[in-house]
Amino acid sequence: MALLQISEPGMSTAPHEHRLAVGIDLGTTNSLVASVRSGAAEILCDPEGNALLPSVVRYLENGATEVGKKAQDNQLEDLPNTISSAKRLLGRGIKDLKTLGGSLPYEFATASSSSHGTESNVPQIKTVAGNKTAIEVSAEILKTLKQRAEESLGGELKGAVITVPAYFDDAQRQATKDAARLADLKVFRLLNEPTAAAVAYGLDQKEELSERIIAVYDLGGGTFDISILKLNKGVFEVMATGGDSALGGDDFDHAIAEWILEEALLEDTHNTKIHRKAMIEARRVKEALTDNNEVSVKLEDWQGSLSRNQFDEMVAPLVKKTLMACRRALRDSSLDKDQVHDVVMVGGSTRMPVVREKVGEFFGQPPLVDIDPDKVVAIGAALQADVLAGNKPDAEMLLLDVIPLSLGLETYGGLVEKVIARNTTIPITRAQEFTTFKDNQTAMTVHILQGERETVEENRSLAKFALKGIPPMVAGAARIKVTFQVDADGLLNVHAEEETTGAKAGVEVKPSYGLTDSEIEGMIRDSMDNAQADMEARKLREQLVEADRTLEALDSAMASDADRMLNDEEKKTLLAARSELMEAKHTSKDAESVKAAIKNMEKVAEFYVARRMDDNVKKAMAGHNVDEFNK
Amino acid sequence: MAITLTDVAADRVNTFLANRGKGVGLRLGIKTHGCSGMAYVMEFADEIEETDEVFEDHGIKIIVDPKSLVYLDGTEMDFTKEGLNEGFKFTNPNESGACGCGESFTV
Numbered sequence: 115m116a117l118l119q120i121s122e123p124g125m126s127t128a129p130h131e132h133r134l135a136v137g138i139d140l141g142t143t144n145s146l147v148a149s150v151r152s153g154a155a156e157i158l159c160d161p162e163g164n165a166l167l168p169s170v171v172r173y174l175e176n177g178a179t180e181v182g183k184k185a186q187d188n189q190l191e192d193l194p195n196t197i198s199s200a201k202r203l204l205g206r207g208i209k210d211l212k213t214l215g216g217s218l219p220y221e222f223a224t225a226s227s228s229s230h231g232t233e234s235n236v237p238q239i240k241t242v243a244g245n246k247t248a249i250e251v252s253a254e255i256l257k258t259l260k261q262r263a264e265e266s267l268g269g270e271l272k273g274a275v276i277t278v279p280a281y282f283d284d285a286q287r288q289a290t291k292d293a294a295r296l297a298d299l300k301v302f303r304l305l306n307e308p309t310a311a312a313v314a315y316g317l318d319q320k321e322e323l324s325e326r327i328i329a330v331y332d333l334g335g336g337t338f339d340i341s342i343l344k345l346n347k348g349v350f351e352v353m354a355t356g357g358d359s360a361l362g363g364d365d366f367d368h369a370i371a372e373w374i375l376e377e378a379l380l381e382d383t384h385n386t387k388i389h390r391k392a393m394i395e396a397r398r399v400k401e402a403l404t405d406n407n408e409v410s411v412k413l414e415d416w417q418g419s420l421s422r423n424q425f426d427e428m429v430a431p432l433v434k435k436t437l438m439a440c441r442r443a444l445r446d447s448s449l450d451k452d453q454v455h456d457v458v459m460v461g462g463s464t465r466m467p468v469v470r471e472k473v474g475e476f477f478g479q480p481p482l483v484d485i486d487p488d489k490v491v492a493i494g495a496a497l498q499a500d501v502l503a504g505n506k507p508d509a510e511m512l513l514l515d516v517i518p519l520s521l522g523l524e525t526y527g528g529l530v531e532k533v534i535a536r537n538t539t540i541p542i543t544r545a546q547e548f549t550t551f552k553d554n555q556t557a558m559t560v561h562i563l564q565g566e567r568e569t570v571e572e573n574r575s576l577a578k579f580a581l582k583g584i585p586p587m588v589a590g591a592a593r594i595k596v597t598f599q600v601d602a603d604g605l606l607n608v609h610a611e612e613e614t615t616g617a618k619a620g621v622e623v624k625p626s627y628g629l630t631d632s633e634i635e636g637m638i639r640d641s642m643d644n645a646q647a648d649m650e651a652r653k654l655r656e657q658l659v660e661a662d663r664t665l666e667a668l669d670s671a672m673a674s675d676a677d678r679m680l681n682d683e684e685k686k687t688l689l690a691a692r693s694e695l696m697e698a699k700h701t702s703k704d705a706e707s708v709k710a711a712i713k714n715m716e717k718v719a720e721f722y723v724a725r726r727m728d729d730n731v732k733k734a735m736a737g738h739n740v741d742e743f744n745k
Numbered sequence: 746m747a748i749t750l751t752d753v754a755a756d757r758v759n760t761f762l763a764n765r766g767k768g769v770g771l772r773l774g775i776k777t778h779g780c781s782g783m784a785y786v787m788e789f790a791d792e793i794e795e796t797d798e799v800f801e802d803h804g805i806k807i808i809v810d811p812k813s814l815v816y817l818d819g820t821e822m823d824f825t826k827e828g829l830n831e832g833f834k835f836t837n838p839n840e841s842g843a844c845g846c847g848e849s850f851t852v
Contacts, residue, residue: 116832117825117827117830117831117832117833117834118785118787118832118833118834118835119787119832119833120758120761120771120787120788120789120833121786121787121788121789122788122789123772123788123789123790123791124788125788126776126786126787126788151831151832152757152761152832153761153764153765153789154760154761154764154765158829159829160829161828161829262829265828265829265830266829266830266831267830268830268832
């Protein structure tokens with residue numbers, strides 16, 4: 115029978131109608147998926163027991179993809195086709211690439227050579243399998259997590275909550291949603307990562323304070339983020355965000371590696387292999403120092419040891435850098451350190467005792483560290499997904515978010531008129547009236563911008579569209595109502611309407627860095643083209659399981675009575691068929707040949723099965739009268 | 746007769762109850778639903794009704810309404826893993842058939 119989970123009182127679902135929902139932490143380096151089962155949020159692992167899925171996708175020539183650890187392991191051999199850190203490119207235009215910092219090892223295609231025939235300004239990465247956007251790469255990661263979740267939960271997902279950094283703008287959020295759509299995953303909500311971490315600790319459930327200030331300190335492998343949140347009656351407001359996109363655990367490894375090379379008198383070597391070895395050893399030492407006060411270190415012929423005190427001193431400048439960012443974020447939100455109620459630690463690098471200690475000293479209170487810092491964001495997202503899927507009796511803990519940056523439009527003179535101010539609770543609809551500038555003007559361009567600055571150039575351009583069909587009249591007579599609508603995910607919809615004549619001209623807006631509908635359709639078509647290959651793979655896996663089952667049945671039968679029921683010749687025939695099936699199981703690439711081998715095995719074993727059945731019947735009837743069976 | 750838990754199942758129920766932070770026990774029941782007659786219901790219990798039958802095993806209160814009890818009496822509840830999936834499994838002596846998916850059963 116199917117496996118059951120415990121529900122909240124009165125919230126049991128009918129068979130086949132389970133409201134399965136997950137939280138997904140779609141990370142730059144690693145991604146995770148979590149779900150609530152029997153009331154507890156837990157991370158869903160892959161069959162090998164790994165919680166983290168490296169956010170790496172490799173495209174192969176035959177159109178197949180490798181996702182996660184496998185892609186990461188092959189990364190160095192196939193750099194141009196292995197895409198990591200796609201999150202940094204999500205929702206970015208070609209013009210943004212230069213400003214992202216650091217060189218990316220990929221070759222970008224020009225806009226006009228888009229594989230789906232439509233023009234767009236989404237950067238396309240050239241791979242052997244065609245041009246790929248960051249959205250498609252992220253979709254592969256989401257697909258893998260979705261499959262893992264459906265296997266773990268034993269059913270189809272109803273939807274997911276996906277987390278995004280608090281500083282993601284509208285285009286980046288839309289791109290994340292597009293990726294989910296490509297992965298055939300329904301998004302209940304996008305949730306800010308720091309908010310998710312606060313939810314995981316249940317800070318939103320504490321009612322002793324009407325208003326809480328929460329600092330979320332997120333030190334990952336390659337990035338550092340600090341967010342100051344204000345929680346007021348279930349509404350999380352982002353007061354300030356800050357950080358360093360090029361500071362993370364890797365820099366701590368570097369510091370140790372440099373010290374090792376110096377101590378081993380190898381600091382001048384140009385041997386990249388030795389440098390790599392030093393980095394690997396550094397990482398091991400760093401992790402070992404979390405639980406030990408002194409760790410021995412080795413490189414080539416040199417041997418030494420590193421104490422925690424030495425390490426702490428070595429990395430003090432790095433920790434200080436993060437605290438400076440914390441200070442700036444507090445200043446941006448006009449708060450003092452002692453006004454912060456909770457400090458939440460996120461990211462694997464916050465396991466380092468020196469980081470916990472210094473952060474604790476800085477905020478004057480011990481940070482929250484009970485939940486695994488790698489998993490805390492996914493767990494918070496899973497809790498929220500459980501509520502949104504309808505598995506909780508009342509709408510307890512329905513989070514409201516705010517828009518991170520103001521939304522507005524361009525007015526005469528290259529200025530920006532703000533329509534919705536930042537930190538407004540969403541969902542929200544706001545309208546503002548505009549008019550024509552010239553006599554007989556029949557069209558107007560609506561240019562939507564996001565940001566806090568006053569001029570167009572300083573803000574981020576989200577979309578532009580033309581409202582046509584304005585009846586000719588004197589300047590200033592037309593009344594054009596522009597409506598901004600932001601849904602619960604922070605996604606924007608803008609309509610413009612000419613009101614005096616009742617003539618309507620509404621337009622739906624898509625951010626200019628998202629994908630056009632035809633592009634998305636093209637991608638969905640592509641995924642259908644691969645459906646056949648996916649189905650073949652599935653069939654093969656099913657047959658392999660069947661083969662295992664057959665082999666197991668044979669082995670256990672033979673173990674129990676082969677000596678009694680079979681002569682040597684018969685045993686040999688059976689064992690020969692058995693090894694043929696084993697061979698097919700290990701070498702076959704298609705389901706049919708495995709199936710044939712199973713059929714063959716069953717045919718060869720037919721006489722044995724019949725003999726065992728006879729034997730069992732005989733045993734059952736022994737000592738009974740024939741009449742007893744005729745009744 | 747009674748309803749019992751295996752050690753593993755008891756351990757998990759205790760963890761889930763502790764995790765939830767409230768609740769008097771575990772409510773089991775059946776619902777007429779599904780493709781093969783009836784389906785199991787398993788919920789956290791916040792209160793016990795007067796008519797409820799209460800069993801105690803491994804220190805856990807198992808609460809069953811009298812209508813469901815006739816179908817559930819003698820059931821043993823286990824917690825198992827099947828591949829990546831994990832959850833509770835019922836061994837019910839009253840059960841005579843289950844649908845292909847195993848989510849519902851007949852007596």
